[in-house]
Amino acid sequence: MIYVKDLHKHFGSLKVLNGINIHVNKGECVCVIGPSGSGKSTFLRCLNLLEQPTAGEIVVDGVTVTDPKVKIDQFRRDCGMVFQQFNLFPHLTILDNVTLSPVKLGILSKEEAEKKAMELLNRVGVGDKAANYPVQLSGGQKQRVAIARALCLNPNVMLFDEPTSALDPEMVGEVLDVMKQLAQEGMTMVVVTHEMGFAREVANRVVFMDGGIILEEGAPSEIFDHPKQERTQLFLSKVL
Amino acid sequence: MQAIIQTIIENFQICFIDGNRYRLMLNGLRMTILASLCAVVLGVVIGLIAAIMKLLGEKRSVHSFRGILAWVGHIISYIYIDVIRGTPSVVQLLIMYFIVFRGNFTFLCAVCTFGINSGAYVAEIIRAGILAVDHGQMEAGRSLGLSYARTMRYIIIPQAIKNILPALGNEFIVLIKETAILGYVSIMDLTKASDFIISRTYRMFMPLIGCAVIYYLLIKLLTLGLNTFERRLRQSDIR
Numbered sequence: 001m002i003y004v005k006d007l008h009k010h011f012g013s014l015k016v017l018n019g020i021n022i023h024v025n026k027g028e029c030v031c032v033i034g035p036s037g038s039g040k041s042t043f044l045r046c047l048n049l050l051e052q053p054t055a056g057e058i059v060v061d062g063v064t065v066t067d068p069k070v071k072i073d074q075f076r077r078d079c080g081m082v083f084q085q086f087n088l089f090p091h092l093t094i095l096d097n098v099t100l101s102p103v104k105l106g107i108l109s110k111e112e113a114e115k116k117a118m119e120l121l122n123r124v125g126v127g128d129k130a131a132n133y134p135v136q137l138s139g140g141q142k143q144r145v146a147i148a149r150a151l152c153l154n155p156n157v158m159l160f161d162e163p164t165s166a167l168d169p170e171m172v173g174e175v176l177d178v179m180k181q182l183a184q185e186g187m188t189m190v191v192v193t194h195e196m197g198f199a200r201e202v203a204n205r206v207v208f209m210d211g212g213i214i215l216e217e218g219a220p221s222e223i224f225d226h227p228k229q230e231r232t233q234l235f236l237s238k239v240l
Numbered sequence: 241m242q243a244i245i246q247t248i249i250e251n252f253q254i255c256f257i258d259g260n261r262y263r264l265m266l267n268g269l270r271m272t273i274l275a276s277l278c279a280v281v282l283g284v285v286i287g288l289i290a291a292i293m294k295l296l297g298e299k300r301s302v303h304s305f306r307g308i309l310a311w312v313g314h315i316i317s318y319i320y321i322d323v324i325r326g327t328p329s330v331v332q333l334l335i336m337y338f339i340v341f342r343g344n345f346t347f348l349c350a351v352c353t354f355g356i357n358s359g360a361y362v363a364e365i366i367r368a369g370i371l372a373v374d375h376g377q378m379e380a381g382r383s384l385g386l387s388y389a390r391t392m393r394y395i396i397i398p399q400a401i402k403n404i405l406p407a408l409g410n411e412f413i414v415l416i417k418e419t420a421i422l423g424y425v426s427i428m429d430l431t432k433a434s435d436f437i438i439s440r441t442y443r444m445f446m447p448l449i450g451c452a453v454i455y456y457l458l459i460k461l462l463t464l465g466l467n468t469f470e471r472r473l474r475q476s477d478i479r
Contacts, residue, residue, distance in 0.1 A: 050379055077385035087380035091398050091476050101384035104394060133476040153385060 001026040001157065001188050002047065007056035009042055009212075016042045018212040020056070024190060024205075029183040031199035031220075032192045034209035035235055040192045043209065044161050047190065048079045061156050077105065080150030084162040086142040088134040088149075094121065095130040098149045107153070120148040124178050140171030144178055151182075158182065160191040176202075196240055200224055208232045255446035261437050268433030269454060275350045275429065276416045282355025283415065284408075287362025292392070293317040294367055317363065324360035330421050332357055337425040346427050350419070358415050365407045369400030402473045409466040413459050420455075430454060 002024035009017040016039045024030050032040045045051040047058060049065055049072055058065040063075045089097050098117035102108040108116065121127040124144040126137070134142055143163055150158060160179065164172040176198050183189055183202050193199060199206050199220060206223040208216045208231075216229045224240070227233045256262040297314020324332070333353045341349040373396050381391030401408075423432035434447035441447075 048383060050383065073382075073385050073387050076383055079383075081380075081383040083376060083380065083383075085374075085376050087374075087376040089377065089380070089395055089399075091402065091473075093476075100394060101381075101386055104390060105385060133478070135477060149384070 001028070001061060002190070003057075003059040004047075005057040007043070007046060007058060008054045009039070009046060009051060010054045016212050017046070017053075020209075020212075020214060022207065022214060022217070024188065026188055027186040028204045029187075029189040029191065029202055030205045030207060031203035032190065032207045032209060033194070033196070033199060033235075034215075038209045039212040040209050041161050044159050044190060044192050047157075047159055048076055048081055050081075077101075077107070077153045078156045080153065080155035080158045082143070082146050082150055082158070082160045082163050084165050086134075086139070086146045086166070088142055088145060090134050093131055093133055094126065094137070094145050097134070097145060098152050101149075102152055113152070117148070117152055120151050121145070124148050125174070138171060139167045140174045143167065143175045147175075147178055147182075157188045157190070160189065160193070162192050162194065164193070164195055194239070196224070196236075208235070210235070251443055251446045254441050255437055255443055256450070259440075261440070264428075264433045264436060265430065265450065265454070268428055268430040269458075271347075271350075271422070271428055272416070272419050272430040273458070275347065275354065275419050275422065276412075278351040279354035279358055279415060279419075280412055282351060283358030283362050283411075286355060286359030287366050288397075290317045290320060290359060290363035291366035291370065294321070294363065295370060321360045321363055324357055329353070329357050329418055330424055333421060333424060346425070349425075350422055350427055354415055354419060357418075358411060361411050362408065365404050365411060366400065368407075369404035370396055372403050373399045402470075405466065405470050405473065409463065412462060412466075416459060416462070417455065 004020050004022045007020040034040050046053045099113040102113045103110055126141050126144050164175050180202050203220050206220045210231055216232050293313035294317040296310045336349050336353040381395045420431040422429040434451035437447040
């Protein structure tokens with residue numbers, strides 16, 4: 001589903017990614033963990049070209065993303081993304097937030113999109129807020145709307161960039177529950193997170209990144225209970 | 241007291257009623273309103289284009305054809321804003337009237353002058369508004385498969401407009417008042433009309449105060465309209 005080969009990303013002289021190689025299968029949920037500044041978010045943002053990679057090859061869902069001729073807008077429809085800061089559109093109601101893209105892209109009619117949006121909003125538990133504006137929602141509700149918004153385009157892959165890091169502790173659970181459900185339904189997911197509990201419980205595979213490379217990867221039980229690398233052990237001893 | 245009122249009525253009679261001079265004022269007012277209205281529309285269109293051209297060129301690399309195009313657009317926009325803001329609008333009007341239009345199409349000349357003039361200021365206002373919208377909004381729009389243009393149109397610009405409406409209102413007000421220089425090239429706007437009445441009646445008070453009051457009411461009306469519009473846009477801020 002996702003193949004990444006020797007991915008490099010430099011910001012001027014700052015080398016953020018130094019050769020990432022990873023392969024994510026269809027239906028797999030991969031959690032990326034690591035200290036801040038290790039390149040986790042940059043790696044994720046390269047996957048849908050929010051950052052232009054300096055070198056390397058990325059193939060997602062059969063599309064060579066790094067090909068200069070790729071129709072990137074077309075590809076991004078199939079690749080949902082959820083941000084740390086939610087990035088809901090504050091001038092639109094919750095319902096319009098979800099329906100904007102499918103309607104403007106001509107994928108669904110307004111009625112179809114609204115029907116689908118209501119289903120999704122009900123599924124993530126914010127159906128009663130459809131007519132409200134984002135400022136009227138709590139952080140957890142906003143993030144669940146953001147997930148529904150991404151799902152409305154029927155993506156094949158979902159990318160999560162620290163989806164719970166900007167939330168109050170008591171709201172983290174409700175967002176993780178939605179993500180857990182999504183993973184159980186077989187969505188291919190790449191999740192950058194600091195929620196070790198979630199990674200252990202839901203992920204099929206955990207990837208530990210530091211210094212712009214993947215230091216260690218494996219099943220959650222391997223990484224959390226028997227980390228091989230010293231750096232991984234150090235990191236986990238601080239966060240667990 | 242009686243004498244003062246008597247004088248005012250008499251003056252009013254001479255300045256505005258005799259010889260149907262109120263018609264002069266009304267025609268002048270019409271010219272002021274029409275010229276400002278068309279110039280505002282033209283100014284916003286030019287300003288929006290110039291703002292986006294300037295923004296697009298800022299971070300594009302010059303390694304691709306589109307990059308070079310964006311860079312050229314940036315330079316054009318930069319020069320346009322630089323030149324227009326650096327020269328007085330009276331001079332621009334004179335150049336337009338005598339050199340570009342050679343005294344023909346006076347109305348078109350007025351609209352072009354003020355439209356192009358206002359566009360430079362509006363461009364910077366709009367650019368500021370767009371820059372003030374959180375970068376995450378563009379990323380969110382793009383991540384949903386919307387193109388740059390569509391994200392701009394449906395997500396960034398609506399939010400920018402809300403933020404810049406007070407500044408934009410300022411610009412509209414300045415523009416309306418600036419049309420008073422149309423008299424320089426003998427286009428009969430409101431100020432020129434009152435000037436004309438003065439030269440006919442040798443009375444200053446009534447035409448000038450009347451002219452000022454009409455400008456004031458015109459701008460009051462615009463301000464009220466803008467306030468209503470702003471309140472409607474602010475609906476999404478109600479908690």
